Amino acid sequence: MPATSVPLPLRALPADDLLGDLLAVSMTGVIYYTPIYDPAGSGEIVDFRFEYLNPTAQRMMSMPEVPTVTHNEQWPHSIAHGTFAFHVDAYVSGEPREYNINYQADGYDNYYRLAARRSGDGLWVSFTDTADQPRSPVEVALRESQAREKAARAEAEIQRQRFYEVLMQLPAHVAVHEGPEQVFTFVNPGYQRIANGRDLLGQPIRTVWPELAGHGILDILERVYQTGETFSAAGMPVQADFTRTGQLEQVYYDFFFLALRDAQGQVTGVLNFSYDVSSAVRARQQVEQLNQELETRVQERTAALQESESRFRIMADAAPNQVWAVNPDSTIRYANQAFLDFVGVSLEQYVATGWSAYLPAEELELAQATLETAIRTRTLYVLEHRMRRHDGQYRWLLAQGAPSFYANGELYGYVGSAIDITELKQANEQLRRTNVDLDNFIYTASHDLKQPIANIEGLLHAVQHELPPQCRVGEVPHMLELMQAAIERFGRTIGHLTEISRLQQEHNQPASHVLLAQVVHEVELDLAPLVARTGARVEARIPADVTLNFSEKNLRSVVYNLLSNALKYHRPNQVPQVSITYTLLEAYHVLAVQDEGLGLDVAQDREKIFGMFQRLHPHVEGSGVGLYMVKKIVENAGGRIEVESTLNQGATFRVYFPR
Structure with missing residues (x-):
């Protein structure tokens, strides 16, 4: 018989050895868990303990064969992503379970496929991830979409930051009111300043500005919210309590109210976009009411940008003044619609040509250098310059700009605005010429009257000398005294007019760095006879190193007039007490002169206090021009003077010198 082949019997292996060998060669990751129950005894599974990881799982997760951490400690976001619940369900149900997830947390970023099944008191989990195999087209598309979304969010954040910075830098007053109650949700620094310490954010506008209800402004805001229709007004009169003293102040504003919408x-x-145009309106009123209204041109533009950029463009194009932005190299980045309407070209054309084609050649170099210096030093850009309008006429503009930065501190560029001040400059020039003519007239008249007055005084002295004694009877001596007094008053008046004329002509004297304490001390020495005669006590508390950038001659005149008044207008039978103090504010040096003398009724005599030839205490010798001259000197230098006083209780004059 032919031989037959008999297969050899297989060697029987222990089950544990088979399982171990299988797990060792498995190309998928395998984990064996045991549950961790709630220690409070509720029977709820709160975590899983690692009992074993096969070599593939160890390699894929960079973990040892028996990790010391628990499942939730290794993957804290497992609960939020649903994978922990999958494990619990597989263990509790005892049925096989599968789960697919794109896990992007806890340092992992892969697409995982999991299969789980309970075995006795443990849970076997087999898993694969895309790190060990090519990603599917669906996963590739998903990751590309996520990358695009992430980049879009980053760009949106940049645009939002730009939008916020532009709002905060605009010289206008900007606020956002949300909901039917018109609650403040955003205010820029310009709006915060006029609010003068009021709580704005989270408050309805009717609560913050109740006095505006009488002007219809709150009703207009309500109508814009209800209808979505834009509202704009130029030079609108407003009365509001800006000082929070209960006194309403008349101002003029350009308003633009635009409805804000959601994605639906x-x-x-x-x-709420508003701009204080009180100065311009009042200037036009003073010079034959030239150009009664500032024209507002609002044109809404849309573009394929993110929402924040779109809002900025809408706000900028809605502004009545010209809004612009330049790159760090001073090239044009953006100009709003009002600006483009002014020059008469598109944004693309203006960006391509720059501003050199629209500025006079003799002013271009200064304007460019001023802008470049501001960018280099990161300081404010302020300049008055001419610019050619679309009709060929050169108009005067006041341009102001400030640096804007990205979130990382890198310079975005400069953002600013410009307003047409041609009519204002013409008005100021007309006023200047008028003032010059008046000053010349006063000077000439006072100069020409000096000699006739001197002649009359000489003739009166001659009459008195030649008049025989027998004629000096009755009312004659008294009449001669009255004539002499009248001539002296006339002479003093002519002298005051000359001094006032000189003050007007010399108001632009060059400033220098002057030590305030030294000037005050020298004035005290000049007034030493008056101090001695009245027995006054003068206390000056001024730091020795305080320096004012001011005309020394004019500063001496200011201090002299205030101190001499404090000494002269003391209460009868009372020793004058005078205090001179100094305070430094953000924008001003403040000099205060306080006395305990006759005082003033400020409410009744406010208009007379600084008036020419106004004397509120005629029994005290004086000319009535001292405070007038002080006010003119200080205001000509860009400062101001204030007074607080109560009749028969003294007065305090505060002079604000610009820093």
């Missing part, structure tokens, strides 16, 4: 087009709030 529903109105959610109102953008």
Whole structure:
């Protein structure tokens, strides 16, 4: 018989050895867990303990065969992603379970496929991830979409930051009111300043500005919110309590109210953009009411940008003044619609040509150098310059700009605005010429009257000398005295007019660095006879190193007039007490002269206190021009003077010298 082949019997292996060998060669990761129960005894599974990781799992997760951490300690976001619940369900149900997840947390970023099954008191979990195999087209597309979304969010954040910085830098007053109650949700520094310490954020506008209800402004805001229709007004009169003293102040504003909408087009709030044009309006009123209204041109533009950029463009294009932005190298980045309307070109054309084509050649170099210096030093840019309008006429503009930065501190560029001040400059020039003519007239008249007055005084002295004694009877001596007194008063008046004329002509004397304490001390020495005669006590508390950038001659005149008045206008039978103090504010040096003398009724005599030839205590010798001259000197230098006083209780004069 032919031989037959008999297969050899297989060697029987222990089950543990088979399982170990299988797990060792498995190309998928395998984990064996045991549950961890709630120590409070509720029977709830709160975590899983690692009992074993096969070599593939160890390699894929960079973990040892028996990790010391628990499942939730290794993957803290497992609960939020649903993987922990998957493990619990597989263990509790005892049925096989599968789970697919794109896990992007806890240092992992892969697409995982998991299979789990309970075995006795433990749970076997087999898993694969895309790190060990090519990603599917679906996962590739998903990751590309996530990358694009992340980049879009980053760009949106940059645009939002730019939008916020532009709002905070604009010289206008900007606020956002949300909801039917018009609650403040945003205010820029310009708006915060006029609020003068009021709590704004989170407050309805009717609570913050109740006095505006009488002007219809709150009703207009409500109408914009209800209808979504834009509202704009130029030079609108407003009376409000800006000083929070209960006194309403008359001002003029350009207003622009724009409805803000959500993604579904529903109105959610109102953008409040306003600009104080009181100075311009009052200047036009003073010079034959030239150009009664500032024209507001609002043109809404849309572009394929993120929402924050779109809002900025809408706000900038809605502004009545010209808004612009330049790059760190001073090239044009952006100009709003009002600016483009002014020059008469598109944004693309203006960016391509720059501003050199629109500025006079003789002013271009200064304007460019001023802007470049501001960018280099990161300081404010302020300049008055001419610019050619679309009709060929050169108009005067006041341009102001400030640096804007990215979130990382890198310079974004400069953002600013410009307003047409041509009519204002013309008005100021007309006023200047008028003042010059008046000053010349006063000077000439006072000069020409000096000699006739001297002649009359000489003739009167001659009459008195030649008049025989027998004629010096009755009212004659008294009449001669009255004539002499009248001539002296006339002479003093002519002298005051000459002094006032000189003050007007010399108001622009060159400033220098002057030690304030030294000037005050020298004035005290000049007034030493008056101090001795009245027995006054003068206390000056001024730091020795305080320096003012001011005309020394004019500063001496200011201090002299205030101190001499404090000494002269003391109460009868009372020793004058005078205090001279100094305070440094953010924008001013403040000199205060306080006395305990006759005082003033400020409420009744406010208009007379600094008036020419106004004397509120005629029984005291004086000319009535001292405070007038002080006010003119200080205001000509860009400062101001204030007074606090109570009749028969003294007065305090504060002079604010610009820093």
